């Protein structure tokens with residue numbers, strides 16, 4: 001019997017992958033993943049066997065991992081960022097439990113909230129939350145409730161899945177919800193393609209963010225009431241008296 005490692009590969013650049021993740025990929029017999037992610041590691045692990053499939057193929061991908069491990073392979077199921085943050089770790093564990101397969105290890109990776117925050121400065125230096133705007137698996141009412149609660153609690157917010165081909169106006173809707181409670185001059189920003197060749201970023205206010213067009217390769221940041229823009233960077237003070 002083989003085993004499954006669910007591996008977060010970080011935002012995309014090999015330098016941002018942990019040494020543990022690299023070792024697990026090197027020790028695996030087969031690397032499994034969504035094809036946009038297998039492309040990111042294919043050159044470095046060209047000597048490995050790969051199994052990849054497309055978007056919406058998550059259940060089939062995880063089932064394949066259990067099947068391969070049962071056949072004796074050491075499987076590395078890769079996810080971008082961290083595998084436990086909107087990744088495959090929970091799904092593969094749920095599926096494996098149904099089949100009494102227990103040999104699963106989760107290997108952490110640098111999630112987009114953290115790698116994106118580092119690009120912009122220090123926006124998450126105080127209490128923060130991550131909210132995904134994807135309503136594929138979560139009803140929009142729940143997302144709206146969480147946005148409201150985050151604004152009410154004065155959390156810094158990292159927003160994942162701000163847009164997609166079918167949901168181009170989700171960030172605008174989210175900003176409008178946040179602006180019921182937060183002032184328009186709240187410091188915000190976003191980073192596209194973190195850790196990849198075409199990385200771009202912008203710092204702006206919430207009332208500017210509402211008009212911005214971003215895509216699904218972007219992570220958005222909304223500061224708390226103390227977050228400021230210092231020399232073009234987003235900074236959320238921890239509260240030191242200086």
Ligand SMILES: C[S@@+](CC[C@H](N)C(=O)[O-])C[C@H]1O[C@@H](n2cnc3c(N)ncnc32)[C@H](O)[C@@H]1O
Pocket residue numbers: 011012079080081082083084085086087110111112113116159160161162191192193194195196216217218219220
């Ligand atoms: C399904 S979630 C996966 C998150 C991933 N497991 C992580 O921990 O970063 C996909 C969303 O993560 C964010 N994301 C992931 N990788 C990114 C990157 N390299 N640059 C910018 N945003 C990224 C985007 O908001 C994207 O829509």
